[in-house]
């Protein structure tokens with residue numbers, strides 16, 4: 556049994572919140588059918604035990620030998636090592652794609668935070684989404700070809716969170732011009748590891764409202 560901490564929804568500490576990194580950890584555990592104990596952490600009112608045991612105060616976190624590991628990349632690596640079946644590590648030939656598309660997070664955040672429509676953040680984001688769309692068109696159905704792998708588990712939580720946030724805060728629907736991304740995301744809705752861990756739109760919006768107003 557693995558013990559993890561993940562972000563609780565803003566406004567509802569009983570539900571999983573809008574942290575794509577936390578979603579990535581939980582999807583990995585679900586895909587590998589690993590039992591886990593989930594501690595939902597209200598980041599606005601962190602429990603004292605969490606502050607004491609996990610000084611960075613960041614989620615996701617996973618317990619290992621009495622300590623909390625709080626780096627998502629390391630957590631994913633440990634899960635892959637402890638539970639090798641089914642193998643989810645992205646094949647080496649797609650390492651470059653993995654590296655590129657995990658950076659989508661920064662492009663999305665830059666765009667959402669931007670106050671100036673001409674500062675290039677939208678253009679930068681569109682270039683990256685176009686690259687993903689083309690990549691999926693050439694390599695699909697998944698980012699690494701025939702198999703659902705870690706790079707999908709990294710990118711899908713970004714897409715499902717940010718489609719809602721971009722629509723709501725910027726009136727930008729990136730599905731409109733990206734047919735392969737749309738098909739890809741639609742195929743994810745039949746995957747229970749994704750649907751079970753995707754927060755309701757209201758929690759995604761509440762989470763981003765808070766981050767954008769900080």
Ligand SMILES: N[C@@H](CCC(=O)N[C@@H](CS)C(=O)NCC(=O)O)C(=O)O
Pocket residue numbers: 562573574575576598612613614615625626627628
């Ligand atoms: N160290 C983390 C960072 C992940 C992260 O940014 N988590 C946010 C939630 S989405 C967090 O815990 N923020 C702390 C806070 O808001 O107090 C990683 O694995 O990359």
